[in-house]
């Protein structure tokens with residue numbers, strides 16, 4: 001399931017993992033949003049370029065479209081219920097690294113997208129796929145990359161990332 | 171690690187990742203329980219994001235530290251609604267961005283797993299959890315009809331609008347019974363300052379002094395406003411490096427920083443002060459006309475020889491101290507607990523302050539602060555006499571209700587006071603607290619308070635530096651527990667019942683405080699509108715207040731010294747020393763502070779007893795041996811720490827440990843030296859003379875390793891940094907390379 005992304009000036013990390021299917025309160029279809037409608041990953045995961053965490057989209061973001069789009073679909077009705085109750089859905093975390101690992105989305109996006117000559121920001125999903133797999137083709141996300149230290153270090157070696165322990169462990 | 175094994179070879183390979191090939195990383199590809207966690211944690215997004223919030227990025231908010239009475243300003247880093255770290259507020263003239271270890275550990279109180287999350291009410295003899303409403307209804311039922319003077323408040327130091335509200339509450343019920351209690355206080359010196367200077371808490375200008383002589387005022391550790399003084403001390407030591415001399419029976423953090431450290435027999439500090447004055451007048455021809463004739467007569471009695479006889483301080487040391495003070499003017503002479511927590515404490519403190527008068531320091535390095543301009547907000551400073559007064563009233567059966575806040579007197583009261591028995595005579599006891607402790611165990615109702623970082627408030631520290639400050643306390647996060655209330659909210663709720671007309675309109679303490687702040691005198695508000703004034707004060711975390719300071723007086727009272735007779739049955743003096751860290755024991759439940767080694771002995775997680783090497787040799791004990799320290803009030807046992815920084819006639823045991831009932835980190839750990847303190851008080855002020863206890867020491871035969879960080883206390887003759895002069899270098903090492 002390795003993605004053969006061709007991000008300029010980047011070698012995608014190697015490694016696979018067969019993740020469990022994690023049930024979610026609403027089965028969010030990544031494929032409809034990111035693939036079919038071509039919405040950039042960072043449109044919803046808006047903090048990824050500014051913070052260590054990518055951020056789960058705030059419910060208001062979903063409602064920004066879904067007060068008018070597909071309002072009759074069962075999952076959207078479910079979402080609207082949450083919104084009306086003033087409760088964000090409690091998602092189950094699929095991608096996680098241990099607390100002793102300091103990973104920042106912002107730095108990685110800078111290296112592979114914003115500071116990467118020849119890389120167009122509209123192709124962000126190819127970079128996200130390095131670690132998250134081809135999420136654009138998934139419905140509910142599941143984990144297809146190991147996200148363990150070997151996986152990270154190999155990528156750092158290939159792409160000139162730092163090899164100091166304290167860069168990630170602090 | 172079964173199932174996820176990394177063998178030693180793989181591990182070593184992975185340690186060498188720097189230049190290794192990918193294959194060498196196989197150990198790092200082992201799936202581990204942490205990397206396999208999928209779907210184990212929940213993530214909730216914001217419903218509607220706050221504009222200024224970026225998950226993963228901290229936002230700093232200002233507030234005020236409540237870990238001691240110094241009132242340092244803090245900035246707290248908040249991320250995803252959680253407070254993660256506090257640092258000093260660089261704008262606060264009290265701490266200029268610094269924060270002591272107790273302040274840093276404030277978060278451990280806030281997130282402490284032993285925090286009370288529900289009120290407790292005594293039912294059939296034991297405390298059981300109930301809802302806030304049920305507990306509150308009981309408090310109202312039992313207290314609302316009680317006559318004013320049959321109700322009392324026993325609190326730690328309080329200030330700002332909480333203090334103002336508490337006095338309004340007292341007024342509304344017609345009671346004067348507010349006892350403000352602190353074991354670690356500066357009350358005797360305050361009384362002397364009041365009498366001699368006309369102001370209890372003047373400003374000390376370390377920055378102007380060229381020499382400091384401290385009689386046990388541990389200003390770098392536990393005295394008055396330690397972070398502020400540490401900052402000032404740094405200035406004192408840089409540039410034209412000031413000389414610090416410390417006289418005390420046991421080396422404190424300040425003592426350890428001194429140029430000259432002098433061990434003194436406890437209780438004789440006043441005599442040494444007079445001896446120094448004697449040398450100044452006779453040897454250095456200092457002009458004595460500033461002193462009244464009676465004072466000069468008193469001074470004349472204390473020649474260096476006589477001083478040596480009484481204090482144990484060598485005559486030439488007395489001369490040396492006087493010489494330093496003479497050569498370096500202006501100087502600053504300070505006194506602290508070890509000098510004045512004695513039966514003759516007031517006289518000692520007066521003799522010490524006299525040196526400032528004689529040396530012309532008053533008006534130079536000791537200035538009037540002018541006092542905080544809004545009197546109702548000034549700090550109610552704690553004393554230990556307050557505890558005795560409260561206990562006496564309780565003992566007479568004069569109290570039906572007691573509210574206890576910010577103090578744990580059942581733990582800190584000396585055994586001779588029989589405090590628990592007396593408190594038991596109060597019919598209805600309400601404790602307001604974050605944690606269950608020895609005192610709450612006796613309460614009828616325990617109201618769980620919100621943490622300082624969940625509460626609104628203002629704080630006016632008793633000691634105000636050059637830039638006078640009102641500290642603003644704002645919540646840095648939502649309360650962790652729904653059934654807790656801030657101290658201000660509890661006071662307001664009590665007041666609403668008793669004076670509905672004036673207080674009903676405030677929904678909560680925030681509303682009261684916001685309104686009260688806008689009522690401050692126009693001068694303090696610098697012409698700002700209500701909203702602007704409130705917003706900027708909250709944002710900055712403090713309000714700078716200016717006052718005009720009158721000149722200080724310089725009266726010198728009767729300086730007659732009384733020193734205690736030697737007690738042959740009890741040959742040693744007990745010094746219950748204060749530690750920056752556990753303080754009087756209130757921070758013993760914060761693991762960081764338990765773990766942090768004592769600044770001088772480097773012992774952690776336990777109590778210890780400091781003995782001079784000579785004394786230890788006489789007694790035949792070595793480090794780690796348990797000794798029994800017995801006074802006329804009882805005995806404690808602690809492990810010996812052999813140390814030169816203690817007077818040979820002294821055994822010093824730190825305060826703070828010895829809790830019976832204070833959560834998982836503090837309970838059943840070490841001993842509390844305050845328990846065996848003798849029934850002696852300062853004759854003038856009535857303060858408990860915590861340093862006046864005589865003890866005897868016996869070996870117990872038990873021994874084990876003392877939990878102590880670091881090996882030797884001495885440098886074994888080596889210097890911190892070896893240096894040679896350029897000449898010597900040229901001669902011995904420079905060789906032909908030197909032109």
Ligand code: SF4
Pocket residue numbers: 235236237238239240241242265268269270271272273274395396397
């Ligand atoms: S000195 Fe007191 S107020 Fe200042 S940081 Fe330390 S504990 Fe907090």
